[in-house]
Amino acid sequence: MITGTLKSQVDAVWNAFWSGGISNPVEVIEQITYLLFLKRLDELELVKEQKAAATGRPVQDPIFPVGRDEFRREYRDLRWNRFKGFSKDELFEVFTESVFPFLKDRVTRLSDGTASSYTALMQDARFTIPEAHLLQKAVDLLDAIPMKDRDTNGDLYEYMLGKLATSGTNGQFRTPRHIIKLMVDMRAPQPMEAICDPAAGTAGFLMEAGEYLREHNPDLFFEPEQRVFFNSEQFHAFDTDRTMMRIGAMNLMQHGIDNPVLERRDSLAEVNSADVDRYDLILANPPFAGSLDKENTSKALLKLADTKKTELLFMALFLRLLKPGGRAAVIVPDGVLFGSTKAHKSLRHELVENQQLEAVISLPSGVFKPYAGVSTAILFFTRTDSGGTEDVWFYDVKADGFSLDDKRNPVDTNDLPTVLERWEALRGADAEAAGAERARARTEASFVVPKSEIEANGYDLSINRYKEIEYEEVQHRDPLEIIAELEELEKEIATGLAELKGMLK
The missing domain is CATH 1.20.1260.30 (N6 adenine-specific DNA methyltransferase, N-terminal domain)
Structure with a gap:
């Protein structure tokens, strides 16, 4: 700091x-x-x-x-x-x-x-x-x-990048740092894993992944192979804007990543065959630009998602870039979770039936304010090409540590530490803790939904489809008792008015 x-x-x-x-x-x-x-x-x-x-x-x-x-x-x-x-x-x-x-x-x-x-x-x-x-x-x-000092150097650069968000017009280039950190912590990148962000912007996801690797692997740079891989082969970033790529490159350099793989490219155009089945981990918040020209879109992506919607095409891209066994944590607009078009449904079917969908984390709509109020979610999945989804973990985040208005001031309420804690309990070696997390009621912030139920709901992944709202029984007073009190009050008012009138004569 x-x-x-x-x-x-x-x-x-x-x-x-x-x-x-x-x-x-x-x-x-x-x-x-x-x-x-x-x-x-x-x-x-x-x-x-x-x-x-x-x-x-x-x-x-x-x-x-x-x-x-x-x-x-x-x-x-x-x-x-x-x-x-x-x-x-x-x-x-x-x-x-x-x-x-x-x-x-x-x-x-x-x-x-x-x-x-x-x-x-x-x-x-x-x-x-x-x-x-x-x-x-x-x-x-x-x-x-x-x-x-590398940490001070990096923090200063991050502070400057934070001004992109507060400037308004350029806020779309940057995902809030605490959201990035949550996604990286939950995905826990490992040494010798190739990590990619196909819509890198200021390279915040790759920077945070680098920080995680340093913190959790004290011997990272004592092993020559790991050190060379970290500096030259581990981090891959693509973006269409060369200026943003330069800023992202400097961000990585200021955080001690010497020579990441950086390319200016349209990730949704023809996909470089060398990148197919290549990455162990994808971390991304792709742009939700609405729609684009199909003529300039990769035909391979259109086979997975025949649509003009960029958010769906990026999801198809992630599946192509990941190697079998590769993991992803990506931010999507809520429409991806429940959209009714053929492309929406087929993509969700692909994630649930042919890959392993692990988690859907619903974020409050104010997370990306002041420049966007869109409701979003984080999807966690692993490419398997052979299924593997048995159940899906949902979490309904209500607060992220900041006010959900345009000012985004710090507040005391923050669900994100609990998200990480419960995720680690669910996936940890402690069978009792994992069982307790799986046993949570649908009225709680987090719960598990079996694949069969998701399938029965047409692969709808919106949390409100499965969350149960607990209504508290409220005891109301007898209406006749309330009316009697009102009549007494009316009598008191009439008496008071009569006395006041007598004083004025």
Whole structure:
């Protein structure tokens, strides 16, 4: 967690950009991201230099080479600790001519000089800070923020990404962090599992999965195979928006994931055959854009869901991307649970009959406010291609720790810890705890529904179809007794009025 002081420092940088004429929140974050990365490169180089000084050996794989660039500018002038002391005009000149081109080249190369997954994403990156004084102010403000600690670094970046939601127009790019954390905790990613988000946005799901792996696997980086896999092969992200992919890439980098697999692509267009049956875990909150042009949609997906509805097509995509035995936790609009079209019904039939549908968690409609009030649910399923659904666990979340209005202020009521606790009890080794969870009544927040009942209801997965409402018996007073009391009151009023009238004569 970042402190109030650090938040105010970030707010000051943010406000400087807005007052300087950059009002698009995505552009603000993108430009700040470049500055933060330059600062990080300098800090990494300093660590290399300190190590070299201690061992008496040359700096290994220096980030900033000896020599000059095409503008005859020494590469050492491109380091944060050097250019932060320049005058505003010299700073702006060196930045536009040398620093930003160097950044575009450096961020796209690994330590051995080979291209990284960032190469394509940085091709059209632009430096858009318009004035020298704004650049100098941003550098001065960011210089005061400590960024050496990975956790602080990541939390600061997450705080900035949180401003996408509060900005209104760009809130659709970001799923609330606490919802992401719940989904990751429930799915418990493991080392050597390939994880994918086909609608990545700011890559929040992949970032949180990385944090989970670090926390629950202390020896993760002591095993060379796991370490290499974590940094280069474990995390896969797709999105159509290159700017958002750059921001997501920097988010992963700030959280210590060096070279994730990032691709700018339309996930619903022709699916890359190399990605079919490839992933162990999918975590996603795909866009609910309503409908799209079938002509540009993968024919393989249309075979699973012959529809224009993006939410259904993404569900079909998840089933193709997962390898047999692969798991998923994905957010869907409520319509997926009870929609009456042929595509809706066939997709639910596929999940229940041919795969293993494990859980349906109903979220309150205010979770995505202020920019959307749609009711949603989280589906947990495993691809088996041979069935396996015996029963489905439902949970009716009423509160997520924040008010359900546009302000989304913190509140005391929060069901999410209980969701995780009951899920772990249901799936844990303690047979007694699992049995107790399965035995819960339909009037409680969570309960289990057998597959046969879901089948009998036409594969309807809405929680209200199965939840029972317990009505309390209320004892009402005898109406004649209430009428008698009203008559007495009427007499008292009449007497009072008569007395008042007599006083006025």
